[in-house]
Amino acid sequence: QVQLVQSGAGMKKPGASVKLSCKTSGYTFNSLDINWVRQAPGQGLEWMGWMNPKSNNTGFAQKFQGRVTMTSDTSSTTAYLELRSLRADDTAMYYCTRGQRGFPNYFDYWGQGSLVTVYS
Amino acid sequence: QSVLTQPPSVSGAPGQRVTISCTGSSSNIGARYDVHWYKQVPGTAPKLLIYGTNNRPSGVPDRFSGSKSGTSASLTITGLQAEDEADYYCQSYDYMLSGSWVFGGGTKLTVL
Numbered sequence: 001q002v003q004l005v006q007s008g009a010g011m012k013k014p015g016a017s018v019k020l021s022c023k024t025s026g027y028t029f030n031s032l033d034i035n036w037v038r039q040a041p042g043q044g045l046e047w048m049g050w051m052n053p054k055s056n057n058t059g060f061a062q063k064f065q066g067r068v069t070m071t072s073d074t075s076s077t078t079a080y081l082e083l084r085s086l087r088a089d090d091t092a093m094y095y096c097t098r099g100q101r102g103f104p105n106y107f108d109y110w111g112q113g114s115l116v117t118v119y120s
Numbered sequence: 121q122s123v124l125t126q127p128p129s130v131s132g133a134p135g136q137r138v139t140i141s142c143t144g145s146s147s148n149i150g151a152r153y154d155v156h157w158y159k160q161v162p163g164t165a166p167k168l169l170i171y172g173t174n175n176r177p178s179g180v181p182d183r184f185s186g187s188k189s190g191t192s193a194s195l196t197i198t199g200l201q202a203e204d205e206a207d208y209y210c211q212s213y214d215y216m217l218s219g220s221w222v223f224g225g226g227t228k229l230t231v232l
Binding site for chain 2: 035037044045046047050061062095100102103104105106107108109110111112113
């Protein structure tokens with residue numbers, strides 16, 4: 001069965017970086033995009049960006065451009081999200097999701113989430 | 121402020137029917153992009169509920185249905201059950217936002 005298992009959560013200081021992992025299994029990793037979605041405490045869902053493991057192409061929401069990197073390792077079928085220059089308002093649960101083909105793509109499987117807390 | 125607008129909350133008694141609206145604009149829902157819906161029980165990851173405006177993934181009961189007209193979409197739940205109490209989010213795509221997937225602000229469904 002398809003699974004996305006996340007790791008890399010933690011507490012960070014303002015200005016630091018965080019790198020989250022999303023280990024996938026149960027499907028052909030190269031065949032579909034991985035998207036990242038975050039959710040601040042008590043708030044709604046916010047799409048951050050996508051990456052294609054086969055082409056390494058990426059696309060980001062405007063507010064994250066310049067501060068985010070999305071990569072993958074096809075040998076371990078793992079996707080990564082790195083967010084730099086962390087601020088207090090980056091405190092959120094971060095989810096990786098599989099992007100299933102649609103018009104637009106939809107997110108059919110989700111990781112369990114990684115909690116990032118930015119504190120001073 | 122979300123690109124897609126949902127009511128903050130709706131409620132209904134067991135067995136009743138409720139509808140959650142999702143209002144967009146000409147650059148997203150009105151541009152004929154499909155709408156997808158997710159259910160999120162607090163403390164857990166979102167789960168796909170409806171895709172392609174009105175398709176249910178395997179395992180989702182047919183009590184859940186979706187529709188779209190113009191710049192708006194709706195999620196309808198019939199035969200409301202206690203386990204339907206959750207947050208619901210609509211999602212689409214907006215071509216004016218440098219190609220971005222967009223979510224509604226979410227609707228809290230309370231089963232009375």
